[in-house]
Amino acid sequence: MNLSAKQGEKFAHAGLALLLLGLLPLALGPYWLNLVGKYLAFSFVAVGIVLAWGYCGILSLGQGVFFGFGGYAMAMFLKLEASAPELPDFMVWSSVEQLPFWWEPYSSFGVTLASIFLVPIPVAFIFAYAIFRKRVSGVYFAIVTIALSMTLVVLNIGQQGETGGANGITDFSTLLGFDIIDDAGKKAIYWVEVALLLTATTLAALLLHSRFGKLLIAVRDREDRVRFSGFDTAMIKAFIFTVSAVLSSVGGAMFALQAGLVTPSLIGAVTSVELVIYAAVGGRLSVVGAVVGALLVGFTKSYLSEHYPETWLFFLGGMFIFVVWVLPNGLADLFRKILRVKT
Amino acid sequence: MPTTSIKEAIVTFGILVMQLFNGLSLFTILLLMALGLAIVFGLMGVINMAHGEIMAMGAYTTYLTASFFERHLPGLMDVYLFVAILLAFCVTFAFGYLLERGFIRWFYHRPLDTLLATWGLSLILQQTYRSVFGAQEVSVPLTAWLSGAWEPTESIQLPLNRIFIVALTILVTLGVWYILHKTRWGLRARAVTQNRAMSSAVGIDTNRVDALIFALGSGLAGIAGSVFTMVGSTNPGTGQLYIVDSFIVVVFGGVASLLGTAASSFLIAQMQTTLEYLMSGSMAKVAILLLVITVLYFRPNGLFASKVRT
Numbered sequence: 001m002n003l004s005a006k007q008g009e010k011f012a013h014a015g016l017a018l019l020l021l022g023l024l025p026l027a028l029g030p031y032w033l034n035l036v037g038k039y040l041a042f043s044f045v046a047v048g049i050v051l052a053w054g055y056c057g058i059l060s061l062g063q064g065v066f067f068g069f070g071g072y073a074m075a076m077f078l079k080l081e082a083s084a085p086e087l088p089d090f091m092v093w094s095s096v097e098q099l100p101f102w103w104e105p106y107s108s109f110g111v112t113l114a115s116i117f118l119v120p121i122p123v124a125f126i127f128a129y130a131i132f133r134k135r136v137s138g139v140y141f142a143i144v145t146i147a148l149s150m151t152l153v154v155l156n157i158g159q160q161g162e163t164g165g166a167n168g169i170t171d172f173s174t175l176l177g178f179d180i181i182d183d184a185g186k187k188a189i190y191w192v193e194v195a196l197l198l199t200a201t202t203l204a205a206l207l208l209h210s211r212f213g214k215l216l217i218a219v220r221d222r223e224d225r226v227r228f229s230g231f232d233t234a235m236i237k238a239f240i241f242t243v244s245a246v247l248s249s250v251g252g253a254m255f256a257l258q259a260g261l262v263t264p265s266l267i268g269a270v271t272s273v274e275l276v277i278y279a280a281v282g283g284r285l286s287v288v289g290a291v292v293g294a295l296l297v298g299f300t301k302s303y304l305s306e307h308y309p310e311t312w313l314f315f316l317g318g319m320f321i322f323v324v325w326v327l328p329n330g331l332a333d334l335f336r337k338i339l340r341v342k343t
Numbered sequence: 344m345p346t347t348s349i350k351e352a353i354v355t356f357g358i359l360v361m362q363l364f365n366g367l368s369l370f371t372i373l374l375l376m377a378l379g380l381a382i383v384f385g386l387m388g389v390i391n392m393a394h395g396e397i398m399a400m401g402a403y404t405t406y407l408t409a410s411f412f413e414r415h416l417p418g419l420m421d422v423y424l425f426v427a428i429l430l431a432f433c434v435t436f437a438f439g440y441l442l443e444r445g446f447i448r449w450f451y452h453r454p455l456d457t458l459l460a461t462w463g464l465s466l467i468l469q470q471t472y473r474s475v476f477g478a479q480e481v482s483v484p485l486t487a488w489l490s491g492a493w494e495p496t497e498s499i500q501l502p503l504n505r506i507f508i509v510a511l512t513i514l515v516t517l518g519v520w521y522i523l524h525k526t527r528w529g530l531r532a533r534a535v536t537q538n539r540a541m542s543s544a545v546g547i548d549t550n551r552v553d554a555l556i557f558a559l560g561s562g563l564a565g566i567a568g569s570v571f572t573m574v575g576s577t578n579p580g581t582g583q584l585y586i587v588d589s590f591i592v593v594v595f596g597g598v599a600s601l602l603g604t605a606a607s608s609f610l611i612a613q614m615q616t617t618l619e620y621l622m623s624g625s626m627a628k629v630a631i632l633l634l635v636i637t638v639l640y641f642r643p644n645g646l647f648a649s650k651v652r653t
Contacts, residue, residue, distance in 0.1 A: 059455045131636075134643045139390045139454050143590045144636060150587050151632045158625030269587070273462055280459065313470035320463025324456045325449065 012288040030183040037258040039298030044251025046279040046290035048244025054284035057220035062145030068267030070252025077112040078172035094161030124245035132234035168263030283332025357498030370612035371512035375567035376589035379560035392461040395582025396468035401431035401568025402577040409483040431569040439561025472579040480576035597645020
C-alpha cells in the first residue's frame with residue numbers, strides 16, 4: 001500500500017473508531033471493557049501530551065495534577081451523593097464537623113461538570129503563560145511541573161480530613177441515581193467516554209491541520225524565529241498547554257467513574273511521567289497512536305503486575321529506554337513504515 | 344521572674360541552634376547531590392533522573408561494606424566508614440563513567456529524551472535494589488566514635504555524626520572546587536562548559552571531559568548516599584525522595600557556579616527544616632515550591648546566575 005500522509009491519518013482515525021465502537025465492545029466482557037475504559041481515561045491525557053510535547057515541544061511532567069483535579073472533582077460529587085445527607089465517612093473519621101467550603105459547589109452535578117472543563121483553563125493558562133513569558137522552557141519547565149505534582153501529593157495526603165488522605169475517595173456507586181457499578185451502568189459510561197474521546201481526537205487532528213498547527217511545529221523547532229516574526233510564542237505555548245490540561249481533567253473525571261476511586265497517587269510524579277510514556281510508545285506525533293499506546297501499555301501493566309509483579313518496573317523502565325533509543329516516534333512511526341505512508 | 348526568662352531565652356536559643364544544625368544535615372545531602380547534578384547539567388545540558396538511584400547505590404555500597412566489616416573484620420569497625428565512603432565513590436564513579444559512555448552520550452541533542460530515558464533507568468535500578476536487598480529499610484551500625492553528642496552548653500546537643508558529615512561535605516566541596524578551578528583537567532572541563540565547539544577546536548577531547556564529569560557527578564552522588572546512611576535508613580525508594588529536591592536546588596541556584604549551588608542548598612535546607620518546625624511538613628514543601636517558582640519568575644536563570652543567557 002502506498003498511502004499519502006493524509007490518507008494514512010484518515011485510516012488511522014477510522015480504525016480507532018472501529019476499534020472502540022465496534023470491536024472492543026463486541027469482543028470483550030464487562031470486566032475487560034471496564035479495564036479498557038480505565039486506560040482510555042489515561043489516553044485523554046496522552047492526546048494532550050501529543051499536542052503539547054510532540055507538536056510544541058513542551059514536556060510537562062505534571063499532567064497528573066490536572067488528571068487528579070478532574071478525578072477528584074468527579075469523585076467529590078459522587079461521594080457527596082453517596083453519603084448525603086451525612087458528611088462523607090472519612091471526614092467523620094477525622095472528626096471534621098462541617099463540610100469544607102470548597103466541597104460545597106460539588107453537591108451540584110452541573111457545577112461539577114462545568115468545573116471539570118473550566119477550572120483547568122485559568123489555572124493552566126496563568127501558570128504556563130507566566131512561566132513561558134519568562135522564557136523558562138525545556139527541562140526547567142519539566143522540573144518545575146514534576147515538583148508541582150509531587151508537592152500537591154504531599155499536600156493532599158497531609159489534609160486527610162478534607163481530601164481523604166492517602167486512601168483517596170472511594171465507596172460511591174451512583175451517579176444522579178443511576179447505578180454505575182453494575183454492567184449496564186459501566187457500559188453506558190464507556191459509550192460516553194468513547195464519544196468524548198473520539199471528539200477529542202478529531203478536534204485535535206483538525207487543530208493540527210489548521211494554520212495554528214503549523215505554528216505549533218514552528219514554535220517547537222525554532223521558537224526564536226517565530227518570535228521574531230511577530231508572534232507571541234508564550235501565548236501559543238500557554239494555549240496548547242491549557243488544551244492539554246483540559247483534556248487531562250476530562251480524562252481524570254472519566255477515570256473516577258470507571259475505577260470507582262481516586263487516590264493521591266493519580267496526581268503524583270510517577271503517574272505523570274508514566275502518562276508521557278503512554279504517548280511516547282504510541283507515537284509522540286500521532287493522536288491516534290497516543291490512544292493506542294495508552295491501551296497497550298495499560299494492558300501490559302495490568303497483565304504484568306497481576307502475574308509477574310516483580311517484572312513490571314523492569315519492563316516499564318526498559319520501555320522508556322527502548323522507545324527513546326530505538327523508536328523515538330513510537331509505534332505510529334513503525335506502522336507508517338510498514339504501510340509505506342509517505343511523510 | 345528575671346532568672347526564668349533568662350533560662351527560657353537560653354533554651355530558645357538552644358532550640359534555634361539545634362534547629363539550624365538539623366537543617367545542616369539535610370544541607371549536606373542536598374549539596375552533594377546538587378553539586379553532581381549542577382556540573383553535569385552545566386556541562387552537558389543533561390538531566391539525569393537516575394541521579395537519586397546512584398545516590399542509593401552509594402548508600403547500599405556503604406551498607407554492604409559495613410556488613411562485610413562486621414562479619415570478617417570486626418576489629419576494624421572503627422574505620423569501615425572511610426573505606427565505605429571511598430568505595431561508594433569508586434563504585435558510583437565507575438557506574439557513571441560506563442553510563443555516560445554506553446548510554447547518555449547518544450542523547451546529547453535531545454535533552455527531554457534523556458530525561459525520559461534516565462527516568463526509565465531509575466525505575467530499573469529501583470526494582471533491582473528491591474529484588475536484591477528487599478523492600479524493607481536497611482541501616483548501618485553507627486561507629487563508636489561517632490555516637491554521642493558534643494554539648495557546648497547545657498541546652499545544645501550536637502550529634503557527633505552530623506558534625507562529621509558537615510565536615511566531610513565541606514571537604515568534598517572544597518575538593519570539587521579545587522579540581523575544577525586549580526587543575527588542568529578542571530580548566531578543560533570549564534572550557535568545554537563555556538564553549539564546546541571552540542574547546543574541541545583547540546584540541547580538548549570533549550568526549551573524555553563529558554565522561555569524566557558525568558562520572559565525577561555520579562561519584563558525588565555516591566558520597567551523598569554514604570552520608571545519608573549516617574542519618575537515615577536506606578530503602579529502594581530513597582533516591583526518589585531527594586532527586587526532585589536536588590533539582591529544585593539546582594534550578595533555584597542556577598547552574599553557573601558552585602557557590603550558587605552551595606548557597607541555594609543551604610537556603611532550601613534551612614527553610615525546609617525551619618518551616619517544618621513552624622508548620623506541617625506538607626505545608627513547608629508547598630511554601631518552598633511556591634517560593635522557588637516565584638524566584639524563577641523573576642530570575643529565570645536562577646537566583647545566583649551572573650549573566651543572562653538565552
